[in-house]
Amino acid sequence: MLRARQAPIEATTTDPAPTGARGPRRARTVPVTAALALVLAVSLLVGAPARAAVEPHRKPTGFGFKIGTFNVLGSQHTRGRGGFAPGTQRARWTAGSIAQRGIDVIGLQEVQRDQLRVLRNRLPRYRIWPGTSLGNQGVRLQIAFRKNQFRMVGHGHVMTRFHRQTRPIPWVQLRDRRTDRRFFVVDVHNSPKGLERERDSATAKQVRLVQRLRRKGKPVFLTADANEKREFYCKMTARTDLRAANGGKPRARGCEPPRRRLRIDWVLGGRRVAFSHYREDRGPRVRRSSDHELVHARVRVRPLRRG
CATH class of the missing domain: 1.20.5 (Single alpha-helices involved in coiled-coils or other helix-helix interfaces)
Structure with missing residues (x-):
C-alpha cells in the first residue's frame, strides 16, 4: 500500500512591517x-x-551468604558390616542436608570419587571444585558454591603433608554476581591423632597462604577439619586477620578460643566480616552421614570504604 x-x-x-511602511x-x-x-x-x-x-554516586555494597564445613566421612571408612551406611548413600544424605539448610558455600573433607559423583548429581545448582582436576589426592577436599549466586574467577592450591602423604589444599576466588564483590575460600584438612609435626608444618603453610591471599585486598574464608582445637585457632588468628564464626578473642592475653565446647571443625573469616547464626548441626540426617557436625553460619561482608 x-x-x-x-x-x-x-x-x-x-514580522513587523519595515519602518515607514504602510499596510498589514x-x-x-x-x-x-x-x-x-x-x-x-x-x-x-x-x-x-x-x-x-x-546524579547520585554508586554506594559501596555489602553482601551476605551462608557458609559451612563438613567432613563427609570417606567411603573407605564405612565398607563392610556395621557402623555407617555405604559412602554413596551417605553422600546422598549429605547433599540433602546442604540444600535443605540453604548453605551457599561449603568446604568438604574426606570426599572420595564415588561420593563426588553423587554430590555432583544431587547438587546440580552447585559447582564443585577441584573435582578430579588435582588428581586422586586432590579429590579429598572440595569447595561447593551456588552457581546462580557466585562465579569462580580464580583458583589454586598449596601442597601440605597429610597422614604421611602429600596432598593439595585448594582455594577459590569467587565473585558475588549481584554486587561484583570478590572473596577467597580455602578448604583445609590436617593430619589426625599423633601426627603433630605434620599438623604444624601444614598449618604454617596455610597461614602463609592466607597472608598471601589477603594481600590482594579481598576477604578470605577458611573452612577446616583441623584435627586440632585451641592450637590451630591460636596459630591461625595470631598471624592472620581471620576470626572464628563461633567467637573467641585472638589477641586478648595471648589467645582466648571460643568459650563453648571446642571442635576440630572450623569456619573462619577475615576483617570486615560479621558472623551470626552459628550452628554445630547434628540433625538426624547429619548423624547418619558422618561422625562430624555440619558446621555453618551466616556471614555478612561489610561495604567497602569510599576513597
Missing part, C-alpha cells in the same frame, strides 16, 4: 522541527550541568 506523503507542518510567525504585517513560516531542535539544544546546554551535579 502506498502512503500519502504528508506536507511538513509549519508554524506561523509575524507580513507573515512568514518556520518549520516546527527546526524550532523544536533549537529549544532542545538550549535546554540541554542549560540543564546538563544541573543533572550531573545531582
